[in-house]
Amino acid sequence: MQVREHDSHVWTATPTRQAMRILVIEDDREAASWLVKGLAEAGHVADHAADGEEGLGLALEAVHDVLIVDRMLPKIDGLTIIRKLREHNIQTPVLILSALADVDERVKGLRAGGDDYLGKPYAFAELIARVENLGHRAKEAPQTTKLKAVDLEIDLLTRTVTRAGKPILLQPREFKLLEYLVRNAGHIVTRTMLLENVWDYHFDPQTNVIDVHISRLRAKIDKGHDEPILQTVRGAGYMIRDK
């Protein structure tokens, strides 16, 4: 668990997010009601299905932006729901929630057609960051060669970065880190998401090694600029401003 500090409702501090319609398929009613409540507080609309059959029925309507699917469900299990959706060519992004958090299980979930995998128990900040990441990733134009956030620009072809027109020299890993942050500009990115997507490590080191990498990156991109673009969202993670 990377989330150590906890200010309340930090995720509401990101005004750039757009409201999404989210379907929660989870048989534990109490867990589901907290989840729905949390999503609503974060400004989203959440539906709930308590078993696999109902969940699949709702998901087949294809009106949701993101699905949150528990793996072990009555009637139809989570992975089967995802497979059936993909068979019907419904590409709604899916976040799989499961107590089975082994790397092997994760691979199984992603192979079934899931887009992200989060082990239980999770921190809500982690979940919301991932759900929003899935929501906006689906809308992203796939063939982008340039990424932009405020006055920061990344050219993916030449692998160069400029801030307010001035070039910034980055190490390959720093480039990858910044690219991931900018792709999610306006959205919170958690430390675990960074470890998974930038370093491809699916475990949490005991020390917060990510923080040091972020502060180095920040020194390079925010130095000499009045408005810092790389923000720390306390209790949740990091965010690149997009406004």
Place this chain on the structure above:
Amino acid sequence: MTGRAKLFRTSTFRLAALYLILFAVSVSALLGYVYWNTAVLLQEQTDYTIQAEVQGLADQYRLRGLSGILDTVQRRSSNDSRSVYLLAGPSGERIAGNLASLPAIPDDESGFIEFPVDVGNGATRERHTARAFYTRLTGGFELVVGRDVEALRQFAAIIRQTILYALAIALVLGLGGGLLMSRNFLRRVDAITDASRTIMAGNMSGRMPVTGSNDELDRLALALNEMLEQIESLMAAMKEVSSNVAHDLKTPLTRIKARVEAALRSGSEAEYRSALENTVDESDRLLDTFNALLSIARAEAGQARSGLVPVDVSELIADVAELYEPMAEEEGGTLTASAAPGLHVLGDRQLLAQALTNLLDNALKYGAGDGQTPGISLSGTLEGDKVVITVADHGPGIPEEDRARVTERFVRLDQSRTKPGNGLGLSLVSGVTKLHKGTLLLEDNAPGLRASLVLPVWRE
């Protein structure tokens, strides 16, 4: 199943029965050979001499007429009591010899005949069997020359009887011996069965009986006992682990409960808030512990072994070093990494990386002497057919007497208790090393700790 049926079904009894049959067959063959060599050959020899004598007499008859053999027959029949002679005229009347009359001739042709004769003198007369050659001489005379073969017949009968007795004795002894042996075997197997039932019933200190004869049953019992020893110690270790787990999970839970209860009693908004925040912290730590335990269990169960793939260790070292370098510098220390190119092991990249980060976390936490900054080195080398990944620091190290136990779960040395941690880091490293069929070496870096993962190299 009755005791007797059980006895007949034992493998020893079946084996004994098989041997018995083999033995009986070979004894019969041997005795049959002796019989043939004695009784049969003796009779053949007798037949041969009779035939030679008849031949001689027939020759004499041809050369010298009836008078030529009359003499010889008379002389021989009075001299030799074991031979029978008869020379008869054309009408069958006796001319010479020691037989009273001509015995019955089956086909009226030359050939061997057998008939009874009375021998002996005075009152003791015995009836013996005689075997003779009957031939018709020219001129209508008939000649019978034979021997009293009673002794020979008795001898053959004795040999036949001996053969039967020998077979019978062999069968009885073999059967009895087989039964005895099987009973003995069965008794020992029953003892082992009883012992295993006792152990299954929960008496883990029970052992299989060993007779000390060092036979195959003894060796089996010894092997089973070694296995039981291993299981018992594993179970003891597991009991210890679960009590450790219980302790290490109960302690923070107790703290949470106490804190929350105190906050509820206080009734103050600020107390509620701080208790809740504290609860989140504590449960995060609990989850960390729990996840670490699961990772160790997974690595130690070895079930992940089937998913091992070639992993580039040189790349892994560079990656992990890159992740930790800024952290080391932040602490004012250094992390130097070096790896020979192209080192590969059959492994799980995530678990290996997790093991390395655990070692680096430890080195960052404990790897600096008082008032010093950590100087950590991470290296990968090829030594023979082993890939050796080493994390070395210059901290206080681990005293030699503690090196064996620091890999056990929840073991924390006194000097580390003041720093955060759950005592599971090295357990995971050890479990991951075992999963990769390697060994974890903890050595003195003079000063400091030198932890090495010695893993079998993978070559294409």
